[in-house]
Amino acid sequence: MQDLPSLTRAEAEDRAALIHVDRYDVAIDLTSMLDGADFRAVASVRFSCRRPGATTFADAALTVVSATLNGVPVDKSRISIGRIQLTDLSEDNVLVVESVQSQTSHAEWVHRSVDPSDKAVYVWTSFEPDDARRAWVCFDQPDLKAPHRFTVTAPAEWHVVSNSADPIVTAVGNGHRQWAFPDTPPLSTYVPVIAAGAFHEIRSQRAGYDLGLLCRRSLARFLERDAEELFELTARGLIFFGDRFGFPFPQRKYDQVFLPDMGGAMENYGCVTWADSSVFRSPPTYNERRRRAGVLLHEMAHMWFGDIVTMTWWEDLWLNEAFAVWAAHWAAEAATPFTDAWSSFLVGGKLSAYAADMAPTTHPIRQPVEDVCAAVASFDAITYSKGASVLKQLFAFVGEEACVAGLRSYFAKHAWGNTRLSDLISELQQASGRDLDGWTAGWFDASGTDQLRLEAGEAGGHLLHAAGPNGMPPRPHRLNIGVYQRDESGAALVRRDVVSVETSGERTEMVDIGDAAILLVNDDDLTFASVRPDPATTRALLDSAHYLPSALSRALAVSTAWDMLMRGELPAADIVGVVVAVLRHHPADTLIEPYLSLVVDAADNWSAHPLRDYLLEQVADLCLELATQQPQQKSVIRALAETAITADQLTRLNAMADGDIDLQWRVLIRLAEIDTVDQAEVQRLVAQDPDPDAWIKALAVDAAKPDAQTKEAAWMAMVNHTVPVGSIGVIRRAFWRRSQGQILAQYADRYLDILPTLDRGGMIPAITLSAGLYPSAGVDEEFAQRAVAAAQSETVSPVVAKRVITSTDLLTRMLRTRAM
Template identity: 35%
Template sequence: MTSANLTRDETAARSASITVHRVRVELDLTGAPEHARTGFPTVTTLEFTADGTQETWIDFIGERVERVVVNGDDRPVQYDGARITVEGLAAENTVRIEAVGAYSRSGEGLHRFHDPVDGETYLYTQYEPADSRRVMACFEQPDMKASYTFDVTAPAGWQVLSNQAPAEVFEGIGMQRIEFAPTLPISSYITAVAAGPYARIDGEWSRGDQHIALGVLCRASLAEHLEADEILEVTRQGLDFFTDAFAYPYPWGKYDQIFVPEYNLGAMENPGLVTFTEAYITRGAATDAQRGGRANTILHEMAHMWFGDLVTMRWWDDLWLKESFADYMGTHASAAATRFTDAWARFANQRKAWAYQQDQLPSTHPIVADIPDLEAAKLNFDGITYAKGASVLKQLVAFVGEDAFFEGARRYFAEHAFGNTTLDDLLTTLADVSDSDLRAWAQAWLQTSGVSSLWLEKAADGRRVLVQHDPTQQAPRPHRLRIGLYDLHEGRLVLREKIELGIDQERTEVDLPDADLVLINDDDLTYAKARLDETSLASVTQALSTLDDALVRGLVWSSLWNATRDGELATTRFLDIVRRHAPGETSIGLLTGVLANAAFAVAHYTTDGTRAAERASWLETTWSALQGADPGSDAQLAWARAFATASAYDDSRATEVRAILDGNAPTGLPIDADLRWMLLTALATTGHADAETIAAEHARDDTATGRTAELRALASRPTEAVRAEDWHAAWTDVTLSNDHLDAVIGGFRAGGRRDLIAGFDDEYFSRIRSAWAERSIELAQRLVVGLFPAADDLTAVDAWLAANDDAPAALRRLVIEQRDHLARDLRVRAAQPA
């Protein structure tokens, strides 16, 4: 039986008896351009000491293991498909493993992509949390750090990259061999290799005697769209900021950033070779919010060079030790060091929305989570670990002060550089510099789950009480926060004053004068759902868009959305506020989030009897706002995208959609390939574009993105036969890449056409266990989540959960989460006024 799912206990036992020092990895990628070749030779030599054991296992998932040599002696190959058993160990050991790895199409391990534009082949690795074993034999756990030396043979003329710069290059006929300098001690999951004819732009960052070579790379066919100058500018600004903030020089020698195809994540913090999704390269128009999001991701990954790479969590329980910090630091650095000064407004409106949603699921967990195995770790890259953790760190900064926080970070890096840590290590350091006992704070914030709600009540004697409630909490949390008081003056909401206070009780009496808008948690210092009282709700209904501060507007939008999701604010009232004030929203980051929330509310929170009318109304809202937006503005582009999305659910503007595609677009609107595909897919979804029309668009955009978009458009056509084909392909076509599987699933769900797909509900529940067992976790997760039935009741999912209590915990978690999303939809619909 293959034992791919590593547990915390067994890996802790391994690291207690095995200390790895050096790992050499030899990869032969010369056969990668051959489409029929499925694997690549990989040879790993591991040097380690063994204390008190003569046997261990080494992790590897590939096509086969051909040879195992222990201290110069050939040994029988004992390999179960995930683990290589090694026996007869001495105190000092050198183990050489010769194997064949498998090229990936799922984005896990060594992903191979053939570019349809020019026929070129591109490779890159993605490992977190545990896929380096798909490329090399290794000790696949974060607390077994080693110095890695990569030796890569690849076709001549290719860019070949790893964590370090090349130490030696050997040229041959049609090939090249590059031996890279050894790394400093790092975990296996942040090693990296990329190879292919990538286009490259070079730069440099200097500070005193330190000179860091910078590189920005992407596929050659995308090079014309690469905004390398801005990426390099943000990179230099980030290195300036973090070098000063952390007082620890960037330790990894070089800083390459490569944008790669079919990527599962936003980015990955491999030291010296950061990988990013190509979604950050726009082939046409882009809003400033998109560029701000890219800058935030660049800085998030850069923060990891210290939080995560230099100092690494011991096991995945403390994943937050890197992700929460990077999410906080990326936003902080964006606001402090780049032109994207609205980063905290976008965080409050979008990232925290992700956290609030995740924290209200049955699967919510403490920021410091209990992660017994790798499957659980894979699913914990979620809104709790990232956005809630970052929100709580912002509260910690308010609690101990910014100076103490950064001084604590400096001491933490100095003390634990190249090591592994736990929560206690960080708390000890922060407590020392802040002269604060943080144990109670950590218990309240890091080791509990759930989100508190804050609202104001007026007592019988007129005094105000600030109420904190969280149904999952035994004790109230401590909050440092501000309350903003705003007055309506000549139709505008204007700040009068802010009152700062600390609370740690369920009910706290506060001395507040009356105001037209009372904004709890002004400046967004704490993590809580802040409710608006009726007077405040009436004021923002009238004048939300007149608030000058984008962060304040973001907090109001967030409060409205949370109340809508909780069924406390009628969906129709929320949509009315959006119709009134979204066209006047000047922050493109906020506007993008508001439009997404409005579309979601129409699709999920309207009742069966009102949904068609609300879809039509929302389509008209987007069309009208598109007509009224300033030509060439970010808002115009955002409304055009919202119009395209809405047109997939209501075809009353199909003529206008076709007119835009035919060249009659609103003045100033850039009609790039991606917007064209959004519009055409909307027509396909509503039956106004056939396969021939879709093929013609593909001929116009014969790129990798175009081919994926064509697959999505074809899969979206509204016939039972097409949706049946989608269903069958998603479950059975193992040649579909990760992006192509998403396209098929997206087509199957397109337009909210339950009438075309409800007949597959029962089959879904009969398939998911076998899919989980047979497919990689990345692809299985997409199937389980993407094809979950949006039924009108919970009967079928409850029956499956009752009958499958022995299913893998990670699979049950996904199903339970999807059940909760559906239950919320049903609950919010039922709460709508008649």
């Protein structure tokens, strides 16, 4: 499949101008997949042609058994890799193609998985952006939407789900059943889905919807434990979005299927699929529950923005994804218990967006996409998190009431059709009465991050100075500046006032706001910018972040400090000090887990070598304090398992983990890193763990050892796709240990050698492996230069090259900060 053509924008526009797809009828045969790899389909595509006699092509990246157009066999010379040429089209046409897809082990497009614990088989599809062509013949572009009707024949013991509700199920002999699903609404080719296997299913009737949760049988107990929360979040989300968009979800059935070997999640209409790593094998922490709720709401938002209304072409992919990120946080705060969603976003996704915007691979949020291959490379933190941040700024700029009105009009006008960004902006302009053309160009068509600095004015007031990236004019910003004073006791800060500012140009004069202990620029986190308070209070902000009164204000102080770290303005010891102080003074903060993640990263990866053990010990001591006094004990012990360094800390860690299998695995990984793990304990835990994937945790223990043989085995398990793509992060964190630089040095060159092969498993594996295998230990500036050169080779795909260059930028920043 290496030479598959990538559909160009010009080809898509020509094809959309020529044909209209009326419907797909797809008969799928899964009966041989109980024991074999072949996914068989017969697809009948009805379409009309606006210029009879013309020629076009259908997409078919699979083995074509037979093909007929209007009852006439298609000559084999017209069937090439990925495409079937269709000549002499009639006004109305029927294309029928029988096909086989035998490549079903890549954890992409069509995948067959065998549960190692009970040998049950599961088959699933996932198509974004253009992988439907790998399952059956189609016109694989987003603006040729059509109803799909699926008929699936499968082993009798299997359960089959798709987009539509209420299939008719009949026995067809030979131990098989046939599932006939009703027509879907008009859908783009990337959002239909088939999932089949020996699923455990849970259903609930909520808010007028029939909600389903499905997973492999071996995970049933874990899904049952969390089902009530998942059902409640789903119902609340459907109600919230239906009300806010003025367009209730139009189908009664809404399924969520947790799949083995899958990475991420996919917004298939009415049947969302997830990596089953989201079925947590031990009771989830607060932060894990919040992240899972965010994914649930993100994919649900796509039902409207992506499925019901779809972008015309992939240059608006950013809007599809950014809207879902923004909407998920909006809904979480308004309709779920996770009312701190934007605060967690600030110290998580938004920091990753700032980092991506600093890298050489930064790009405008909206950019030309000449082919689908380029679209795949656009799945990044700018598309998702920066885009969501800019949409949040848009809400602040025009007001929530106007945005809601604009969205309602947008969905009412364009349901089941395709749009461009201009269609959405037109509705928002009409609803708000504001001209958004200049705003749109500034925010969407230029890369980089503005910097906002507060300075003392000439007449005693203040001046907000805005600088655009790379000498460009700054964007317009709508933001707040919080004015904080010490309370009477001097032990806390209170917000005395908030000054709302709308900038235009480089200088914005402000009223005299009087004396203040801290002036917090971008309070309430309304805009996307690198912000600094006036020089007189920058140090005060770092020293007093823990005195700020709200979770969001403290998160903004921490994110400002992190931005300074990333830009080489602050050493790791200072960021550790800021975060440790915040956690020590606010141990019940719901952001404790993302804060711990930041402080562990700073101490472990950003610190100067002589200070590393000292800073890790500091963080571990903090964890020991917090573990005795706050409810999120499990999160704290997990961080302790990453930082414990003294004999006393390790002893206390081991005692705290007793009785919790998840924590015991983390202890063993830590002991493996320092080469004191007892292999008998690993085997005992494998036997005790009810998780069918306990072998992955045992592999992580081996990966952490400073041992050439076990390192090699872990490396090959990742490279050869033995480890499910959704679990790569578990192994890579154990594998790349800064303390083991000497033994890991060889893998730097080996990583560069495999770059040309990393895209062969599809988009998600390419993204995961190119970033996940990137060396973070045993490398230096010389490696960074070689990595960039290797990524620029013509043999390396754009999606892989982008991850390499972005990761190299982060490595370079780390190395520079370590030298401070």
